[in-house]
Amino acid sequence: MGHRFKAAVLATILASCSLGHAALADDPKPDAASKDKKPDKPDKPDLPPFPADASIKQSTVVGGKTVNYTATVGSLPVRDGDGKKIAEVVFTAYTLDGPRDLRRPVTFAFNGGPGAASVYLNMGAIGPKRIQFGAAGDSASDPVILHDNPGTWLDFTDLVFIDPVGTGFSRSLLKQEETDKQFFTIDSDIKYLSRIVYDWLQKNGRMASPKFVVGESYGGYRAPALAHALQTQMGVGVSGVVMVSPALDGRNAADPDTSPLSWVVTLPSMAAANYERQGKALNPTQMAEVETYARTDFAVDLMRGRGDPAAVERLVKRVTAYTGLNETDVRHMGGRIDSRAFLRDLYRDEGKIGSWYDSNVTAYDPFPWSPEQRAGDPILDGILAPTTSAMVDFVTRQVGWKIEAHYEPLNYEVNQHWEKHWFTSIESASDLRQALAIDPKMRALIVHGYDDLSCPYFGSELVVSQIPSMGDPGRLQVKVYPGGHMFYSRPDSQAALRRDVIALYAAR
Numbered sequence: 001m002g003h004r005f006k007a008a009v010l011a012t013i014l015a016s017c018s019l020g021h022a023a024l025a026d027d028p029k030p031d032a033a034s035k036d037k038k039p040d041k042p043d044k045p046d047l048p049p050f051p052a053d054a055s056i057k058q059s060t061v062v063g064g065k066t067v068n069y070t071a072t073v074g075s076l077p078v079r080d081g082d083g084k085k086i087a088e089v090v091f092t093a094y095t096l097d098g099p100r101d102l103r104r105p106v107t108f109a110f111n112g113g114p115g116a117a118s119v120y121l122n123m124g125a126i127g128p129k130r131i132q133f134g135a136a137g138d139s140a141s142d143p144v145i146l147h148d149n150p151g152t153w154l155d156f157t158d159l160v161f162i163d164p165v166g167t168g169f170s171r172s173l174l175k176q177e178e179t180d181k182q183f184f185t186i187d188s189d190i191k192y193l194s195r196i197v198y199d200w201l202q203k204n205g206r207m208a209s210p211k212f213v214v215g216e217s218y219g220g221y222r223a224p225a226l227a228h229a230l231q232t233q234m235g236v237g238v239s240g241v242v243m244v245s246p247a248l249d250g251r252n253a254a255d256p257d258t259s260p261l262s263w264v265v266t267l268p269s270m271a272a273a274n275y276e277r278q279g280k281a282l283n284p285t286q287m288a289e290v291e292t293y294a295r296t297d298f299a300v301d302l303m304r305g306r307g308d309p310a311a312v313e314r315l316v317k318r319v320t321a322y323t324g325l326n327e328t329d330v331r332h333m334g335g336r337i338d339s340r341a342f343l344r345d346l347y348r349d350e351g352k353i354g355s356w357y358d359s360n361v362t363a364y365d366p367f368p369w370s371p372e373q374r375a376g377d378p379i380l381d382g383i384l385a386p387t388t389s390a391m392v393d394f395v396t397r398q399v400g401w402k403i404e405a406h407y408e409p410l411n412y413e414v415n416q417h418w419e420k421h422w423f424t425s426i427e428s429a430s431d432l433r434q435a436l437a438i439d440p441k442m443r444a445l446i447v448h449g450y451d452d453l454s455c456p457y458f459g460s461e462l463v464v465s466q467i468p469s470m471g472d473p474g475r476l477q478v479k480v481y482p483g484g485h486m487f488y489s490r491p492d493s494q495a496a497l498r499r500d501v502i503a504l505y506a507a508r
Contacts, residue, residue, distance in 0.1 A: 112218025115414035117168035220246020260302035272450035358484020449487030
């Protein structure tokens with residue numbers, strides 16, 4: 001996007017102001033160039049201006065200790081190469097009260113989608129307050145009450161949650177076609193968001209602080225890409241990266257007819273869901289057998305194809321046992337279980353549908369006789385109301401950042417406008433490799449839920465197994481917890497995440 005540093009923009013503004021004063025002193029009549037010059041106006045002039053940043057003092061209890069902090073909601077401009085404001089990005093920051101210590105880390109958090117606001121990490125996973133959502137038994141009409149979050153990271157790092165353009169209250173000031181070019185592509189997304197991180201650090205005097213990046217889902221793709229861009233383009237070192245249920249490499253799903261990878265990465269998550277339904281605890285020991293099978297015999301028999309009946313029969317027997325599906329259905333699919341078909345077959349007899357994000361979270365199927373699922377996802381549909389209501393109440397009533405606009409926790413329109421074939425072209429494992437190589441002190445943690453079919457944990461396991469060891473092998477780790485995409489909705493899994501992240505920050 002050709003962003004300039006603020007110093008250059010400021011110099012341009014000062015120069016133009018000086019020229020203006022000179023013109024007034026020497027010639028009261030405007031010259032032809034200034035006469036023809038049009039004022040710098042956005043493409044959407046009817047939008048009301050954003051309010052000034054607003055703050056509130058709050059406290060939360062973590063591990064029996066009271067943490068006093070300031071919550072701030074505000075916005076940062078996005079400017080093009082000519083300094084014209086083309087968008088406004090809203091952030092929610094939580095900073096510890098008391099004397100400023102530049103050794104205190106600051107963590108920037110992003111969700112995914114594309115088209116998701118940061119409310120899920122904020123009020124579900126790591127912010128100082130949380131609302132329950134995303135687990136079995138949660139309801140869209142549950143009371144919207146924020147509670148102290150026992151899993152927050154605020155006691156060891158300040159937190160800044162960023163809502164990309166088109167999510168939350170963040171907005172483009174351009175027409176749709178230009179908005180798509182400037183914000184809804186893989187490359188432009190990283191460019192402007194890395195600049196937003198830079199601008200927040202500069203505005204708040206935190207350039208000298210240790211910096212971390214955390215991202216969930218597509219945000220998990222963003223996190224290493226942002227870290228690498230900050231290192232090499234913005235001049236900002238990143239101490240660590242945490243990737244929550246990340247999509248590190250979408251190319252696995254590009255050609256499922258000839259490549260076995262898409263089937264390999266999903267089988268362990270299907271097995272995990274089956275084990276959990278049987279009451280078995282999910283842990284590395286329990287999952288070792290199916291993971292070994294997926295890496296070896298399963299992949300080999302997939303490559304043998306339908307021309308080898310014995311291979312197909314082996315697939316059918318093993319996949320049936322691991323998934324808990326009907327053997328006839330598995331045979332019809334040749335042992336290649338599409339995740340959506342898995343969910344459809346799993347609960348059809350119960351008149352329910354399972355979630356792609358945690359296959360053991362279900363909802364009633366309003367169209368049980370339809371050959372394909374016609375209802376929305378149980379988790380996505382269920383989290384929309386509580387997260388929207390909680391965030392809008394927090395921002396507008398509690399913090400007092402008054403705005404007349406609709407809050408977009410999940411903006412499907414943004415997702416539809418994203419560049420074509422984005423899912424099968426994203427890949428940030430290369431950025432992760434390079435970021436770790438550039439900075440031998442940087443650390444990275446990848447975390448997943450066992451039951452997640454949208455971003456299966458085994459995909460990250462396979463990616464990391466190909467990354468060379470660079471110094472301490474503990475610099476890059478993968479941790480997996482019971483639960484799905486939002487495994488942090490389960491208290492024990494959220495507590496385990498907090499312990500592993502504390503170890504990462506302490507090691508740095």
